[in-house]
Amino acid sequence: MYLEIDYYVLLQKFLVVFVCFALLWKIIRYLLNLLNMEKDPVIVLVTGAAGQIGYALAPMIARGVMLGPDQPVILHMLDIEPSKEALEGVKMELIDAAFPLLKGVVATTDVVEACTGADIAVMVGGFRRKEGMERKNVMSKNVSIYKAQASALEEHAAANCKVLVVANPANTNALVLKEFAPSIPEKNITCLTRLDHNRALGQISEKLGVQVNDVKNVIIWGNHSSTQYPDVSHATVTTNSGEMSVSKLISNDQWLKTQFITTVQQRGAAIIKVRKLSSALSAASAACDHIRDWVLGTPQGTWTSMGVCSDGSYGIPAGLIYSFPVTCAKGEWSIVPGLKIDEFSRTKMDATANELMEEKSLAYSCLEE
Secondary structure, three states: OOOOOOHHHHHHHHHHHHHHHHHHHHHHHHHHHHHHHOOOEEEEEEOOOOHHHHHHHHHHHHOOOOOOOOOOOOEEEEEOOHHHHHHHHHHHHHHHHHOOOOOEEEEEOOOHHHOOOOOOOEOOOOOOOOOOOOOHHHHHHHHHHHHHHHHHHHHHHOOOOOOEEOOOHHHHHHHHHHHHOOOOOHEEEEEEHHHHHHHHHHHHHHHOOOOOHHHEEEEEEEEEOOEEEEEEEOOOEEEEEEEEEEEHOOOHHHHOOOOOHHHHHHHHHHHHHHHHHOHHHEEEEEEEEHHHHHHHOOOOOOOOEEEEEEEOHHHOOOOEEEEEEEEEEOOEEEEEEOOOOOOHHHHHHHHHHHHHHHHHHHHHHHHHH
């Protein structure tokens, strides 16, 4: 007795198995392509792009330092008419560098063209105080600049554009921008105090002889000016014995309340004195740090410092652009709540808030002229 083989049925089964394997392979290939699919480019606007900070910042963005090694970018670079040739030179160098993530470069003196479609705006351009100029004159010029740029962002930037103001007076420039770009969420308008935060980390690292990435949770409170308050009350250092407080490790309260604070407050002036030029490399790096943490998130258990719109936390008047300790997740920042504030810190925090209130009044008086 022998088995009779139905070749037709066998062929049908073979075809079914073959089709199933073919479909499975297509699904696998689709999933692999999905994983490897290049992201849509993010449009990053840099104003004052032909200046020193812009020259340092543009290649960092193009290399992925700001948004990550897998995020393509299109750079929109804006500067004033007298810097048009220098701006074109920056564009030429960016092209020559052949950055794989850089999918396009726009170099322009037209604020509308620069702002169109911007997902992230890094506002580096501003008017610097010249010898003999009164504070109000400097404020008046910056108010005019930021009013115009705010209007362009309001009308032409992406709906959820994230804005970082770098140009001084950074907090008040950001405040003016917020006033004249009302459709941009106020949580999306920030100013740079990450440079001061990084300077504070560097000073503690140097003092203790530890790696800077082992130090965390310093705070910059208030204004990006000489009244800012670098606070290490809650800062820690990772050691072989676990996390220890900076205050305990340094064990020199006098140094922490005097020399450390003034060194961070005056660091920009100290760099100008020896370099004969203002901070550029460190400012560009800090701008990348600020945006990267904002977009990609802060590490668990770690906060950073950002100039953001006060909601009244820690007794700071609501509406001021004031530097707080913040954590970031899913593209949003949140002020760290519930930190204990001692009398020394309270005095320093109020002093820098008072300066910001004075700057706000000065800026508004310039708007009324």
